[in-house]
Amino acid sequence: MDDALTIHRLHFAFTITYHYLFPQLTMGLAPLVVVFKSLALWKGDERYNRAARFWAKIFAVNFLFGVVTGIPMEFQFGTNWARFSQFSGGVIATALAMEGVFAFFLESSFLGLFLFGEKRFGQRVHWLAAFMVFAGSWLSGYFIIVTDAWMQRPVGFELAADGTAHLVSFWALLFNEWAFWQYVHNMGGALVTGSFVMAAVGAFYLLSRRQEEYGRLFLKVGVTAAVAASCFQLFPSGDRHGKLIAEHQPATLAAMECLFRTQPGAPLVLVGQPNVAEQKLDNPIHVPKALSFLTYQHWEAEVKGLDAFPRDRWPDNIPLLYYSYHIMVGLGSIFIAVTSVAAFLLWRQRLYGARWMLWILMLSFPFPYIANTAGWMTAELGRQPWLAYGLMRTSEGFSPTVSSGNGLFTLIGFMGMYFVMGVLFLFLMWREVGHGPGFLDGHESKTPPSARILPEGAGA
């Protein structure tokens, strides 16, 4: 337990993983809130506003937790990874600093207006505020992905005389091809989380027979967004992201697929257990030649295995990388299946009465969180053993003066703090969902059935 490298890695991994539980929901919900505000303006129906207000409350709590757990991230580059910061600050700090001035100011200013200003400034300003919060949170995502993309595929820099990286092309950094596909894949993932949560709340309301008009609305919007986002994750975003990995990090691709030997017509592994000691996959079930086809559009194409790379360039935890990747892909496939069936039922106007489907939707909302986390673990474990791919090893990047004991102390401190915050968060979410949109002004909605947004049983 006194290995400083391990502790600094765990420190960052734990705090970033916990942090990202919140932004994935806020980034996923933000466009859906804009949808509700737009519907309210367009149709002039107050109930869309109530729906927006309800999700704004969920959004606000998540945003708060995202902000407070996000501040440590901006600091941890320096506190725990000082040598890496010194090495790469000339490049990645451009993206991080731009995130601060362009995105954080935007979202935080307009969030205040969005949460506090509806009555005071009227519906048009409120719509604008909602839109700006959406724009700010999505912009913020882009800058942070640019930072990670540079670590995955360094571009637009040169090594200065003192060995540190200096930026030579601003646009190359900002429009790194890797950043683009990673961004759309990541935002698609956030939308999957946001829409699954919305659908789950909707299903919960229908199953528990309260707030039913809002339950139907949330199901309709949630399921529609979820099916679109889930398919988008497979194609084009996931597919293109995978091809970039094949091109720029072939060793990573081999480890993700647990392909130890270079071969033409490489199979796609569905399940199996990596056995690194004997360099093989135990008990595999695979689709012959499918990996070659998916990667190079050619059934007989040669795919490089781990044997094509020196051992010190292999990702250092191949089983974890392999399982993370397969959990992400497996869950993604299940999402497509579930949301397709739900969307079909919605289209045939049978969803609201299909209790079995409502149960599935209500219980499935944790899985997008797992898939997003597993996806990020795939990206970051796949980057190993490098901090900046091909330039600096992870073992060279941590702070020279911060002892493992101090690192462990603050790691445990964060764990304690985040545990308490997690309990608080779940408690508050449970309360808000329990209240529901119809309770917002203290009593349940008394809208007569005929005037409801979506008549019972109507799907489209």
Added chain:
Amino acid sequence: METLWFILVAFMLVAYAALDGFDLGVGIVHHFVARGEDERRLTLRAIGPVWDGNEVWLIAAAGALFFAFPKLYASSFSGFYLPLMIVLWLLMLRGMGVELRGHVDDPLWRSFFDFIFSAASLLLAVFYGAAVGNVVRGVPLNAEGYFFEALWTDFRVGPAPGILDWYTSLVGLLAFATLTVHGANWLLLKTEGELQERARRVAQKCWWALVSMTASSLAATVYVRPQVLDNFGRHAWGWVIPLAVAASLIFMRYAHARRRDAAAFFSSVVYIAGMLGGAAFAMHPHLLPATTDPSYGLTIYNSRTGAYSLSVGLVWWLLGVALAIGYFTFLYRSFRGKVRPEEGGGGYEAHAGD
């Protein structure tokens, strides 16, 4: 170019201190000034829509520091590891204190978060002050430009100091006094009636503490680090800064007595800008002096990033900060005027206490 970025980063830190400073100050005085649920809610409404945006100046300043002086960022953030982690935890607690108290309508729940909010604000003020004290005093840098400071050693200002020694503790208390007055001044602007009167009494009483601590900590600074006077010797115009600080204190007294609330708040902004600006002026071109060997010290020349980055950065920084100032102007104008009990903010806020 290095000097320009030095000024820009200093500007962002001043903006942070002046803006989030009043949120923290409101947090500090929250318990003494606001009595009963209605008044507490009012004081929180006085910062509710803006505190999060104000805090962003800290993140943005840290980002700009990382961008312009990566070596300094790496060295100081790892060297100040323990106090920074404590600051991060306090920032989390403060944020939750502000936002979560209204979510459950229960006196015990609210009192708990009021306490978290006040305690975290108070400790943050002290730690920020101590941080400034550490930077001015210098740290035990090694030949490679790194260091690690324990939270305290023997409380002496020696070659191996701790985060807290007698000097940095003094600066920490000064920051505490400063933000108390600053927060009370903000409440003068935003509230009325009895609540405002109580805030005024706090501001007036703490004014004495502020003046005496300003004088003693400036004297201590000259004693601990006589080099701070060098730049004032070289550029005589620099004396404008201490004069502005003195003038702002005198003017604040006058403004309190005459109930010129906007002027009082303005004078504490000038005071904060003057103190931090003066520190920056005195430090230039040093960023982090060494208590070990003076040649190990970090300056804007040995810590800066590449010239290309700095030039390109100027373009996006000016654009980004111009936009940010635009949003802030819009936001503050939107919420200008006193907070009053009867007007619900609508939407989320009106129902926050359900």
